[in-house]
Amino acid sequence: MPVPMNAGQLASLVEQGIELVGTGDRADLRKRLDQTLRRLKDPSIRVIVVGEFKQGKSKLINALVNAPVCPVDDDIATSVPTVVRHGEPASAAILLPKAGTEPGDEAALERQPINLADLGAYVSERGNPGNIKKLVAAEVFLPRKVLAGGLTVIDTPGVGDWAPRTH
Ligand SMILES: Nc1nc2c(ncn2[C@@H]2O[C@H](COP(=O)(O)OP(=O)(O)O)[C@@H](O)[C@H]2O)c(=O)[nH]1
Ligand SMILES: [Mg+2]
Numbered sequence: 486m487p488v489p490m491n492a493g494q495l496a497s498l499v500e501q502g503i504e505l506v507g508t509g510d511r512a513d514l515r516k517r518l519d520q521t522l523r524r525l526k527d528p529s530i531r532v533i534v535v536g537e538f539k540q541g542k543s544k545l546i547n548a549l550v551n552a553p554v555c556p557v558d559d560d561i562a563t564s565v566p567t568v569v570r571h572g573e574p575a576s577a578a579i580l581l582p583k584a585g586t587e588p589g590d591e592a593a594l595e596r597q598p599i600n601l602a603d604l605g606a607y608v609s610e611r612g613n614p615g616n617i618k619k620l621v622a623a624e625v626f627l628p629r630k631v632l633a634g635g636l637t638v639i640d641t642p643g644v645g646d647w648a649p650r651t652h
Pocket of ligand 2: 556563564640641642
């Protein structure tokens with residue numbers, strides 16, 4: 486029968502795994518385990534808002550945090566995942582892959598602060614069509630009670646076959 490484990494026990498298992506691969510030549514496995522450990526130790530609760538285009542995902546998040554942070558449009562609006570979490574004062578940043586790193590490697594991201602008012606220029610189809618700026622994500626920090634307990638809401642571009650044409 487499977488034995489239920491809490492996050493702390495899982496984290497120590499992953500730490501043991503990291504020790505085991507530490508001396509070998511599996512740098513790829515080491516990276517994955519490091520990433521898993523970071524996520525296990527992250528106390529935030531991540532809610533990813535997914536769905537088809539133009540279903541009100543961004544509007545829902547704006548309503549939740551009571552601020553017009555995620556671009557909302559009658560046309561396709563969101564081009565880059567946007568992570569909305571607690572922080573004071575309100576601020577924003579974009580996450581870019583560091584030059585020469587592999588996609589999907591969380592440790593290889595460069596964070597660039599931006600003006601919160603300029604967020605639309607980075608995460609909307611209007612300002613960044615088809616994510617031509619090649620951003621991995623954007624982050625928004627807001628001093629909101631609803632986020633203070635660790636709730637992190639993630640806005641996403643949308644799924645389905647109504648994708649913006651790239652050619
Ligand atoms: N009437 C109505 N319109 C909505 C609602 N939610 C979103 N919209 C509109 O639907 C369009 C797409 O919304 P948006 O949040 O950008 O959708 P997303 O692509 O899923 O993020 C916008 O014009 C919104 O104003 C809603 O609950 N009621
Ligand atoms: Mg949207």
